Amino acid sequence: MGGAYFIGVRGQAVNQNWMRMRDFFRMRAHFGWLYAALSRLKCPNTPIVRTAAPLIDRVLHHLDQRTQRNSAKFDECFGTKTYGRLDVPVNGDRANPVIWGYSAINHDFFREIMRNIPASLSEYTFVDIGSGKGAAVLMASEYPFKHLVGVELNHELVDEARNNVQRFNERTGKEIAPEWSVGDFFQWGPPQSPCLFFFNNPFPEPLTLVAMQHLEKVLSEHPYRTLLVFRKAPKTCGDYLNHSTFWMPLRLAPYWRVYARTSAP
Template identity: 30%
Template sequence: MVRRLRYFLYRLYERFYEWRLGIFSDTEIFLDTYGVTDAACHQYIATSYIRFRQLMKLIDIRPGEDVFLDFGSGMGRAVVLAATYPFRKIIGVELIPELNERAVKNVQRALPRLRCRDIELHNVDARSFRVPPEVTVIYFWNPFSKHVLADVFGNIRQSVIESPRTVTIIFLSPPGVTSVDEIKDGLPWLAERRRFDLGPKSVAVIYTCEGDERKVRS
């Protein structure tokens, strides 16, 4: 009974924020609906509103400086929510054209309520996206498995080598061994800073990645 009431309140909260922002992102879609059969690319399911607010409390945002990138941005919920914080710019990268088109519409509709209005949405496979030198915060809500992730982390590494800076990575995942844990031994330049249990369904891990190897080990 308590569980059902809690779930009801959670759903109410989700619907309320969809309505308030004027967006539609509250659905689950398997990628084979769009002809993608690569099991390494995970389904669409938005970050919950409550969860995203929890995640933003885990990092220090430098107002007007930090640039946020969501890998696997789907219908753009995390992009829109990030834009309610004082980021300088927000970037989304999404494989499926239909989801990205919906993200474009969602951003347009939410725009009057957003703090950051410099938003770019790219319809491209994350593996072939060059991480721009301005990006300082990267978000993943479990968008793909370890094989894709290894390539994407390689691109992040390349970006910090070319433009040395600290990049903070927020990795949200179902609990247990995450896709990053599975490849972590091959990423000695990636420093795990903190790991948070967010209830029975999720874990959030904060990593940093530096252009300067000496800082990684400190």
């Protein structure tokens, strides 16, 4: 583990503002730091920013387009079919479905996050909550995780994820064999071993906060080291995590955060 982990374990104050400033510039892939800075600049209502707004919008649009084009590259490279947006029902109620978007994580963003985790990954099982077509699980196979697990509500997406593993193995000559759990995260139990939970914006905002509270409850029966990676945490959930005594922040970049469980052995 890196220094930040030990700082928290010893109960010393971790200055989250300082951490946020430090981690802003860790978002190097696709000029993430510039994207975040310009997105924030759009908000203030000063004359100077109002004048520059069209230029800021153009730069943001250009950066977005560039990322979109780049996102298809993982599939081109590995023969998989993970790219594209889909609307999926996520509450199991056919009469009043809550729809949420599926889209795979960009490979460069995934690598950026993994590179910045101050822990040795080899003792952890990688668990993608809301694993969709399996992109993050496939990407995690580049790292020395003990096992790979995907939890996904939508069984058609899990079938696609299985096909993607086959294509990926054929293309790379690897023999990765992730475990897929088809069903609701809220009904699922974690492996009895150290886990890294990966949340890439899997739920609508109100459910995300409930999901974090649920995870803490489940983990209270689970006496193992745990890491939590959250990409694009909604504000309520991010604030909750930052104040929770269950989690200690290790990295606080604008678009992704890494926490370690405080009470694990």
